[in-house]
Amino acid sequence: MSKTFQPDWSEKAPKKNSYRSIFKWGSPKEFKHPSHEWYEMLKETFDMTDEDFKKPQFEGNEKVAIDHKISLTKTQIQAFTDIVGEKNIATDDYSRVRFSHGKTVDEAMDLRQNMVRNVPDIVVHPRNKSDVQKIVEYCNDKKIPIYIFAGGSSVTLGLKTPKAGIMLVMSTHMNKLLDINEINQTATVQPGMFGPAYEDALNNAPKKFNVKQRYTCGHFPQSFEFSTVGGWVVTLGSGQASTYYGDAYDIVFAQEYVTPAGSFKTLEYPATATGPKSNDIMKGSEGSFGILVEVTMKIFRYMPRNRQRFSFMFPSWEAAVKSSREITQAEFGLPAVFRISDPEESEVGLKLFGIHGSPVDKVMTFRGYKPMKRCLCMGWSEGEKGFSIHVKDQVTKICRQNGAMSLSGYATRKWEKTRYKEPYMREDLMDYGIIIDTVESGVTWENLHRLHEGVRAFIKSHPGVICMTHASHFYPQGTNLYFIFILKMTDLPEYRKFHDGVLDAILKNGGSISHHHGVGKMFAPLMERHLGKEQMDILRSLKKHFDPNNIMNPGGHLGLDQ
Numbered sequence: 001m002s003k004t005f006q007p008d009w010s011e012k013a014p015k016k017n018s019y020r021s022i023f024k025w026g027s028p029k030e031f032k033h034p035s036h037e038w039y040e041m042l043k044e045t046f047d048m049t050d051e052d053f054k055k056p057q058f059e060g061n062e063k064v065a066i067d068h069k070i071s072l073t074k075t076q077i078q079a080f081t082d083i084v085g086e087k088n089i090a091t092d093d094y095s096r097v098r099f100s101h102g103k104t105v106d107e108a109m110d111l112r113q114n115m116v117r118n119v120p121d122i123v124v125h126p127r128n129k130s131d132v133q134k135i136v137e138y139c140n141d142k143k144i145p146i147y148i149f150a151g152g153s154s155v156t157l158g159l160k161t162p163k164a165g166i167m168l169v170m171s172t173h174m175n176k177l178l179d180i181n182e183i184n185q186t187a188t189v190q191p192g193m194f195g196p197a198y199e200d201a202l203n204n205a206p207k208k209f210n211v212k213q214r215y216t217c218g219h220f221p222q223s224f225e226f227s228t229v230g231g232w233v234v235t236l237g238s239g240q241a242s243t244y245y246g247d248a249y250d251i252v253f254a255q256e257y258v259t260p261a262g263s264f265k266t267l268e269y270p271a272t273a274t275g276p277k278s279n280d281i282m283k284g285s286e287g288s289f290g291i292l293v294e295v296t297m298k299i300f301r302y303m304p305r306n307r308q309r310f311s312f313m314f315p316s317w318e319a320a321v322k323s324s325r326e327i328t329q330a331e332f333g334l335p336a337v338f339r340i341s342d343p344e345e346s347e348v349g350l351k352l353f354g355i356h357g358s359p360v361d362k363v364m365t366f367r368g369y370k371p372m373k374r375c376l377c378m379g380w381s382e383g384e385k386g387f388s389i390h391v392k393d394q395v396t397k398i399c400r401q402n403g404a405m406s407l408s409g410y411a412t413r414k415w416e417k418t419r420y421k422e423p424y425m426r427e428d429l430m431d432y433g434i435i436i437d438t439v440e441s442g443v444t445w446e447n448l449h450r451l452h453e454g455v456r457a458f459i460k461s462h463p464g465v466i467c468m469t470h471a472s473h474f475y476p477q478g479t480n481l482y483f484i485f486i487l488k489m490t491d492l493p494e495y496r497k498f499h500d501g502v503l504d505a506i507l508k509n510g511g512s513i514s515h516h517h518g519v520g521k522m523f524a525p526l527m528e529r530h531l532g533k534e535q536m537d538i539l540r541s542l543k544k545h546f547d548p549n550n551i552m553n554p555g556g557h558l559g560l561d562q
Helices: 036-045 074-084 093-098 105-112 129-142 195-203 205-209 229-234 278-282 317-329 343-352 359-366 385-401 410-418 422-430 445-461 492-508 524-531 533-546
Strands: 122-124 146-149 166-169 177-181 186-189 252-259 262-265 291-298 308-314 337-341 375-381 434-444 465-471 478-488
Touching (some): 036 343, 036 465, 074 122, 093 122, 105 422, 129 166, 129 291, 177 195, 195 205, 195 229, 229 291, 308 317, 308 385, 308 410, 317 385, 337 343, 343 375, 343 465, 375 385, 375 410, 422 434, 434 445, 434 492, 445 478, 445 492, 478 492, 492 524
Antiparallel strands (some): 252 262, 337 375, 434 478, 465 478
16 A cells, blocks of 8 residues: 555534534534654554555444433423423434533444433523523422533533433523623623633623723633533633633632522622632532522733743653742742643654654754653743743743753644644544543642653553643642543443543542543542542532432432432
């Protein structure tokens, strides 16, 4: 076969009402394919040939068809119809599957083989807070389970509906920026508003809201384009600029919830010493206590011209970690985006960006930055111009003191251009039986190397696995480690066993079971082992208070019920 052979990567939007249209990441018409260097790496790693890439295995182009009967009565369905209107009720097969599946590998593997394990009885699209309140009251009275869908980007089985019931889709109607309070520098937004729409409204606030300043949300997860503000809050998300702006937990100012025990809005104070804060209790509750119907977020001045990009190559992982800790603890300010990749991810990244084998690569190697030892660092500072320049200067000083070579802003610009596109490659790989998946963990500085080495040792003990690791959310007390692994596997039980082993290795080596994806039903079985019985009893007590009939996201979510 020709040396120039490339697989016939899919460039077609999924067929209407197909399984693929549900599990495909992002826009139906967006694609990102492995580079030639990546393709060669995949063949070498998994002992594959061009012949193995001539025909996809499981594409999932079939039309969705299920035999899950609806357990709700006609009277109950009519009650929901009376609340939201006939146009906002769906009982068709496609809607029931689409709005109960996220983006986990498990779900994609099932749907590629036309397998559907759980669906809601009906899908409901509430129009406003009043609709939500009436729905919750009715469901609590009739003991009908309620699940919540917003962006659909969950990677924790967060949309799984083991008890059937109804699925509330918050992004259809409840998706608007309601108000900007320029004096308090806050924005009040509905939970179903997607990231790009929210950011655009803030960036253009002078025109849209008659205010003086342009603003930014400060929260940019990789799922930014296909996740919602409410989803960020209830799953405790982190964004790519969280080192400066803070995680979603930090950005929330006030929230309004509808729960079976009643509705309430937390108070808008920058700080108050009035006991444990209900506002904090509700963050990260993932729909298990109630439904977020409105949220007031901190916002920040938008000054894109002041962004100062940088990138470095470190001689070792130890040097990259040492620099990162010094940068976050030096108290000169923090960069907005800051990322360090371990040696394996650095090499894979150079191949992805087309730098591997280039003149730049040769210069780095000549200067002593050896493959599979060197570590890439990328980032930028932003804010007021003088502050942004100062932060970049201090970052540069510390990196050079630890042996780093400056790559100017080149690598960062390459990453920035495609930073939301990397997940699109998953479909290409899974079409040919190759899985790419991630787990992430919070860790203190003193325990970082133990966690990195221990988890990598387990992952690499499986023959023929690529394991890339980076840290991208930094705090004075620690960071996160994001493990990305690629392996050839088509059997879901086998993969689930492998994935469980990765999580076990994280806990054994002192990491948290989640850092910014939430818990869902995937990590729920590990919650008590991680937090301990006493802390879990506190959460279960809250669950009983807010949801005495266990109608909110039942079926093991957060480990609060079975």
